[in-house]
Amino acid sequence: xxxxxxxxxxxxxxxxxxxxxxxxxxxxxxxxxxxxxxxxxxxxxxxxxxxxxxxxxxxxxxxxxxxxxxxxxxxxxxxxxxxxxxxxxxxxxxxxxxxxxxxxxxxxxxxxxxxxxxxxxxxxxxxxxxxxxxxxxxxxxxxxxxxxxxxxxxxxxxxxxxxxxxxxxxxxxxxxxxxxxxxxxxxxxxxxxxxxxxxxxxxxxxxxxxxxxxxxxxxxxxxxxxxxxxxxxxxxxxxxxxxxxxxxxxxxxxxxxxxxxxxxxxxxxxxxxxxxxxxxxxxxxxxxxxxxxxxxxxxxxxxxxxxxxxxxxxxxxxxxxxxxxxxxxxxxxxxxxxxxxxxxxxxxxxxxxxxxxxxxxxxxxxxxxxxxxxxxxxxxxxxxxxxxxxxxxxxxxxxxxxxxxxxxxxxxxxxxxxxxxxxxxxxxxxxxxxxxxxxxxxxxxxxxxxxxxxxxxxxxxxxxxxxxxxxxxxxxxxxxxxxxxxxxxxxxxxxxxxxxxxxxxxxxxxxxxxxxxxxxxxxxxxxxxxxxxxxxxxxxxxxxxxxxxxxxxxxxxxxxxxxxxxxxxxxxxxxxxxxxxxxxxxxxxxxxxxxxxxxxxxxxxxxxxxxxxxxxxxxxxxxxxxxxxxxxxxxxxxxxxxxxxxxxxxxxxxxxxxxxxxxxxxxxxxxxxxxxxxxxxxxxxxxxxxxxxxxxxxxxxx
DNA sequence: TTAGGGTTAG
Numbered sequence: 001x002x003x004x005x006x007x008x009x010x011x012x013x014x015x016x017x018x019x020x021x022x023x024x025x026x027x028x029x030x031x032x033x034x035x036x037x038x039x040x041x042x043x044x045x046x047x048x049x050x051x052x053x054x055x056x057x058x059x060x061x062x063x064x065x066x067x068x069x070x071x072x073x074x075x076x077x078x079x080x081x082x083x084x085x086x087x088x089x090x091x092x093x094x095x096x097x098x099x100x101x102x103x104x105x106x107x108x109x110x111x112x113x114x115x116x117x118x119x120x121x122x123x124x125x126x127x128x129x130x131x132x133x134x135x136x137x138x139x140x141x142x143x144x145x146x147x148x149x150x151x152x153x154x155x156x157x158x159x160x161x162x163x164x165x166x167x168x169x170x171x172x173x174x175x176x177x178x179x180x181x182x183x184x185x186x187x188x189x190x191x192x193x194x195x196x197x198x199x200x201x202x203x204x205x206x207x208x209x210x211x212x213x214x215x216x217x218x219x220x221x222x223x224x225x226x227x228x229x230x231x232x233x234x235x236x237x238x239x240x241x242x243x244x245x246x247x248x249x250x251x252x253x254x255x256x257x258x259x260x261x262x263x264x265x266x267x268x269x270x271x272x273x274x275x276x277x278x279x280x281x282x283x284x285x286x287x288x289x290x291x292x293x294x295x296x297x298x299x300x301x302x303x304x305x306x307x308x309x310x311x312x313x314x315x316x317x318x319x320x321x322x323x324x325x326x327x328x329x330x331x332x333x334x335x336x337x338x339x340x341x342x343x344x345x346x347x348x349x350x351x352x353x354x355x356x357x358x359x360x361x362x363x364x365x366x367x368x369x370x371x372x373x374x375x376x377x378x379x380x381x382x383x384x385x386x387x388x389x390x391x392x393x394x395x396x397x398x399x400x401x402x403x404x405x406x407x408x409x410x411x412x413x414x415x416x417x418x419x420x421x422x423x424x425x426x427x428x429x430x431x432x433x434x435x436x437x438x439x440x441x442x443x444x445x446x447x448x449x450x451x452x453x454x455x456x457x458x459x460x461x462x463x464x465x466x467x468x469x470x471x472x473x474x475x476x477x478x479x480x481x482x483x484x485x486x487x488x489x490x491x492x493x494x495x496x497x498x499x500x501x502x503x504x505x506x507x508x509x510x511x512x513x514x515x516x517x518x519x520x521x522x523x524x525x526x527x528x529x530x531x532x533x534x535x536x537x538x539x540x541x542x543x544x545x546x547x548x549x550x551x552x553x554x555x556x557x558x559x560x561x562x563x564x565x566x567x568x569x570x571x572x573x574x575x576x577x578x579x580x581x582x583x584x585x586x587x588x589x590x591x592x593x594x595x596x597x598x599x600x601x602x603x604x605x606x607x608x609x610x611x612x613x614x615x616x617x618x619x620x621x622x623x624x625x626x627x628x629x630x631x632x633x634x635x636x637x638x639x640x641x642x643x644x645x646x647x648x649x650x651x652x653x654x655x656x657x658x659x660x661x662x663x664x665x666x667x668x669x670x671x672x673x674x675x676x677x678x679x680x681x682x683x684x685x686x687x688x689x690x691x692x693x694x695x696x697x698x699x700x701x702x
Numbered sequence: 703t704t705a706g707g708g709t710t711a712g
Contacts, residue, residue: 144706347712
C-alpha cells in the first residue's frame with residue numbers, strides 16, 4: 001500500500017514525457033498496471049505531456065475500463081479539438097455500458113455536449129439532453145454545457161429554458177447566458193441579463209462576464225454603458241487582466257472614442273498581438289488612417305509580428321484613405337508572412353485595391369484565391385459600383401449565383417445599391433423578385449435598399465408598394481420612403497408620411513429622417529413647412545441640426561429667393577459652415593442672379609475647396625448673365641490654368657441586357673453617327689414646340 | 703481522481 005501511495009504522489013508531481021514512461025514501467029514492475037486509479041492518472045499525463053496515441057494505446061491495453069478512464073481519454077480528444085473523435089468514443093462507451101456496467105456520468109455528458117456544440121450537432125445534443133433528464137440530475141457543469149450547445153446552434157429559447165431550471169445559478173451559468181445572447185447578435189438581452197445578475201441577484205461578475213458585457217456594449221456602440229462596465233473592471237481590480245483590457249480597447253474602438261482607447265493602450269503594462277490589432281483597428285475605423293498606419297509600422301519596426309487581424313485592419317486604413325502605395329507595401333508583407341491567400345486577408349486586399357481604383361489588381365487576386373465566399377464576391381461587385389463601374393456589378397453577381405454561392409443579407413443590400421447607380425427599372429423588378437423568392441423580403445435593411453432602388457428608377461409607386469408591404473418598419477425604412485417622395489418633388493406625400501411616422505407610429509425620426517424631409521420641402525418649395533420642421537427637430541426631438549441640415553435650409557431659403565434670410569442663417573450657425581452650405585448659397589445666387597452675395601459665397605468657398613470646378617462655373621455664369629465678361633473670362637482662365645475638371649455626368653441606357661454609357665459630346669459609341677442624327681431630329685422638334693434647344697441647355701463646358 | 707463560461711477580422 002505504501003508503494004502505491006508513493007507512486008500516486010510521484011504521478012501527481014510528474015511533468016515530462018520521460019518521467020511518465022519511467023513511472024509507467026515502475027507501475028508495471030510492482031503489479032499496479034491494472035489499478036484503475038493509477039491507469040487513469042497515467043492516461044491524463046500521457047495526453048498532457050506525450051501524445052494522444054500514447055493515451056489511446058494505454059486505454060486499449062487496459063482490460064477493465066472505469067468511467068474515469070473513459071473520461072480521461074474523452075477529455076484528451078476534446079481538448080485537442082477532435083470533436084468528431086470525442087463523439088465516436090462517447091458512442092462506443094454507451095454501447096459498452098451493458099457489458100461493463102460503467103455508466104457515463106455528468107462529466108462525460110458535459111464533454112459530449114460541448115463536442116456537439118463545437119460541431120453544431122443540435123440533433124444529437126438534444127438526444128443527449130433528453131436522456132439526461134431521465135437518468136442524471138442536472139449539475140451546473142452540465143447546465144453550462146447545455147447552454148453552450150443551444151447558444152452555438154442559435155437556439156436561445158432552449159438555452160434560457162435550461163438556465164431557468166436552476167434556482168440559484170452561479171456566476172458561470174449567468175455568464176454562459178449573457179455570452180449566448182451576445183454572440184447571437186442580441187446584445188440588448190445580453191445586457192439585460194447582465195444587469196439582472198449584478199443588480200437584483202447581487203452576483204459579482206468575474207473577468208469572463210465582463211468581457212462578454214463589454215463586447216455587448218461594443219455591438220451596441222453604447223459608450224456610456226461601456227464606461228460603466230469599465231467601472232466594474234476597475235472596482236473589482238481586474239485592470240491588469242490582459243483580455244479585459246483588450247475588450248475595453250475593442251469597446252472604445254467600436255464607440256469611436258479614440259482618446260479613451262489611446263490612453264488605455266499607452267497605460268497597458270503588457271500588450272499582446274490582440275491589443276496592437278485592436279488599436280490599429282480603432283484608428284482605421286474612426287477616420288484616423290494615418291495613426292493606424294503609423295502604429296502598424298511602429299509594430300513592424302519593433303519586430304512584433306502582425307497576424308491576419310492586424311494586416312486586415314491596416315489594409316482598411318489604406319482602403320479608407322485610398323492609399324494605394326502603403327496598400328501595396330502591406331500586400332508584400334502579407335506575402336512574406338504567408339497569409340496573402342488566407343480568405344479574410346485576400347478579401348481585405350481586394351477591397352483595398354477596389355477602393356484605390358485598381359480593379360485589375362483585385363481581379364488578379366480574386367482569380368488566385370483558392371477559396372471564395374459570399375464576402376469576397378460582394379467586395380468585388382460592390383467595389384465596382386463604388387468606383388462608378390456599376391454596369392459590371394450585375395455580371396459579377398450573376399457569376400456568383402451560377403457558382404453556387406448564395407448571397408447573404410449584406411450582399412443583397414450591396415447589389416441593390418449597385419443597381420440603383422444604374423437606375424434600370426427592369427433590373428430593379430428582377431432583383432425585387434429575387435429578394436422575395438430568396439426570403440429576404442422582411443429584412444429592414446433590404447426593404448430600405450429596395451425603396452431607394454425603385455426611387456432611383458423613378459418608380460416611386462413601386463417604392464411605396466414595398467414600403468406598405470413591410471411587416472416591420474424602422475427609422476431607415478421611413479426615412480427612405482420620405483426621401484423617395486422628396487427627391488421626385490412630391491413634397492405633399494413626403495410630408496404626409498413624415499407626420500404619419502411622427503404621430504402614428506412608434507418609430508422616432510432621427511437626424512437622417514430630417515435630412516430627407518427638409519430636402520423634400522426644399523425641392524417642393526415648401527418654405528414655411530420647412531422652417532417649422534427645422535424647429536421641431538430641436539424642440540420636440542432634441543436633435544441638434546448638423547451642418548448638412550443647415551445646408552438644406554440655406555438651399556430651401558435660397559431657392560425661394562430669400563437670399564438675405566439664407567445668409568442670416570449661415571451667420572448664426574453654431575458650427576463653422578462647410579463648403580456645401582456656401583455652395584447652396586452660391587447656387588441660389590445663380591438662380592436669382594445676385595452678384596454681391598454670390599461673390600461673398602465664392603470668397604468663402606474658393607479657399608476651402610479650391611479644386612471644385614463647379615463653384616467657379618457657377619460664379620462665372622452669374623458674371624455672364626450680368627454681362628461682366630471680364631470677370632467671367634478671368635474665372636475661366638483660372639479653371640484652365642489649374643486644370644480643374646468638373647466631374648462628368650454619365651448617362652446610361654440598357655438595351656438587350658447591355659448597358660451603354662455616354663458623357664456629353666462623346667463619340668466613342670459604335671453607332672455614334674446615328675445617335676447624333678436622332679438628337680438633331682429631336683432638337684428640331686423641340687424648337688418647333690417652342691422649347692429651348694438641347695444645345696442651349698448645355699450652356700458652358702470647360 | 704477528472705471539470706464548465708471569454709477578447710481582435712474580410
